[in-house]
Amino acid sequence: MTTTTSHGTVAGRVSRGLCWGLGGTIAMRVGSVLFGILVARLVAPAEFGVYAVALTVWAILSTLADLGLGADLVRAPDMEPRAPTVASIGLGVSVALGTTMALAAEPIALAFDSPESVGVIRLMAVSIAVFGFTIVPSARLTRAYRQGALFGINALGLLASVVVALGLILGGVGAEALACGQIACQSVIAVGLFIVTRTVPRLGFDPALARESLAFCLPLAAANLLSWLLLSLDNLIVSRTLGPEQLGLYVLAFNISSWPMSALGAAIRVVALPAFSQASSPQVRNRGLVLCIAPLTTVATLASLGLAGAAVPLVTLVYGERWEPAAAALTGLAVFGGVRVVLDLVATFLVAAGETRAVLVVQVAWVVAMVPAMIVGVARWGLAGAGWTHVVVVAVVVVPLYLRALAKVGVRPGDLLRPAAVPLLAAVPAAIVCGWLAGLGSNRLLTLAAVAVAVLLLYALPLLRWWRARFTQLRRLEPAPVPEGTPS
Known part of the structure; x- marks a missing residue:
């Protein structure tokens, strides 16, 4: 039986949200890649390495700025009573992190052995402060599976980034x-979210709701911080071991390897977070994860x-011959990029099940194992070692821990x-x-x-037939009811 609402079936809402999400993220990824290609041909690897240092710090702090507050709103039966409190917490955290990033720009740059990065780091700090405004309106659109609206807003943000960055370059x-382009992007997204949701920033503070939200x-937030930290510590290790120019090559390879994660993940x-959170029972929720694994792993x-x-x-064909050394890192990173898509779904499932501490435990173990392994891998095998180190750590440490966490929820x-x-x-x-073909000739x-x-x-x-059969099973899974109060 299919549950219906004034907005149609829940299965239909999820399907439309997923289609918009996939189409939108692929389009955004293509746009970002085209922009990256143009930048790579206009900016030298050394200059891109300077930006990569600031981008690494920004990626870590922007993840911490969210604090998991968006996920808390998506999971809540009724988000409106807690929205002002969440908005206040989110804005306070993002402004504090942006200020800290700006003040600590010099020691951060020295830690990466890249003193030229100080000014870029301070500019990127501005976009961290703006991020706090986006948490509540973004959660409203996510709860309603309005991925089409999110795509339109993000596309405008990307366009603003391209116009500003290219004009300055x-x-x-x-x-x-590139840092100024990021500021323009984040500002346009923040304004667009409030326009589309027809809301204005509304602040407030309820101590009881704040404690409840922060407990989740x-x-x-700590798990997300560690997640980005482990994807950024490799940049630090590569920079200090091989130099900023090699870091620029590595970051380019990592960006390419992240295409599956950027599009699929x-x-x-x-879509998965509200769908798992709103499942009619733990059994339906668990069955949904099991049915997702086969088609997702295939893609x-x-x-x-x-x-x-x-x-x-x-x-070489896309970015130019001078970037060819990045391919050494890309081979292992490509495998890691595919694995990340599946692991991200598992982490999202655990968050929906309320098991945020289990996610944190996995991330702690991941970082602890990755740092010494990455130091050895980069020192002995250079960029190739950096790429394959991620794969080894995931296979030996991360996957077994996630399987253990999943077993605890059935x-x-x-x-x-x-x-x-x-x-x-x-x-x-x-x-x-494919490996044999890659070594045959020089005609790229x-x-x-x-x-x-x-x-x-x-x-x-x-x-193909096997995949379609599993995907059909997933579509026939019992849908979840839509929580009352979810905006259209």
Whole structure:
């Protein structure tokens, strides 16, 4: 039986939200990639490395600025009573973090052995302060599965970033131009969210609601901080071990490897969180995760195969020959990028189940294992070692811990591993052929086309019927009721 509301079936709302989310994030990713290609051809690797230092710090602090407050609002049966309190907390945290980032710019830059980054770090701090305004209106759109509106707002933000950054770059401004573009992007997004939701910033403070929200949010905020920290400490290690120019190459490779996460992960997360949170029972919620694993692993593995197999021709054809050394890191990072998509869904599921402390435990263990492994990997194998270190740590430490956390909420490890095994095993022959093709010749365009054909014929087409059957099972899962008070 399908639940209906004044806005149609819940399954339909989720499907539309997912379609908009996937389409929107892919379009945004394409736009960002095109912008990145243009920047790579206008800005030298050393200058991009300076911006990469500021971007690393910004990524960590912007994650902490959210504090998990958006997820708390999405999970709440009725978000409106707690929205003013959450808005006050979020704005206070973001302004404090932005101020701290600006004041600590010099020691941060010295820690990365990049004194040229001081001014860029201070500029990026402004966008951190603006972020606090976006938490509440963004949660309103997420609860209502209004991914189309979110896409439109983010597209305007990207457009503002491109116009400002390119204008300044062409005017002779270096890395600071990219930071100014980020400020423009965040400002346009904040204004757009309030216009679309037809609301204005509303502040307030209820101590009881604040304590309740923080009890849920603080472990999640710490987990998110550690998540970005472990994706940023590698930048610090690469910078201090190999130098800022090598950092620029590594960041470019990491950005490419994040394409699956940027497209699939971001779109799925904003739909999965309200869907899992609003499930009619823990059994339906758990069944939903199990049914998601097979189709998601298939698509994520497909993306990883393509990026890893075509690392050298992809980097050189798209970004230019001077960026070819980045391909050494991209091969391992591409595998890691696909794994991140699946792990992100698992973390989102645990957050929806209220298990934010379990997510925090996994992130702590991840960081503790990754830092020494990354130091050894970079020192011995350079950029390639940095990429594959992520894969090894995930396989040895992270996956077993997540399976243990899932077992505590009733999801048996075997129920997840069995459907995931099929696409992973099917990828082996395709990976072998792609590796052979990559070493055949120097014609980059021909190699790229050959790898694409191999992935299609040896992996995508043989698994197509299997994937469609699993996806159909997922669509037939019992839908969840829509909580009252959810805005349209």
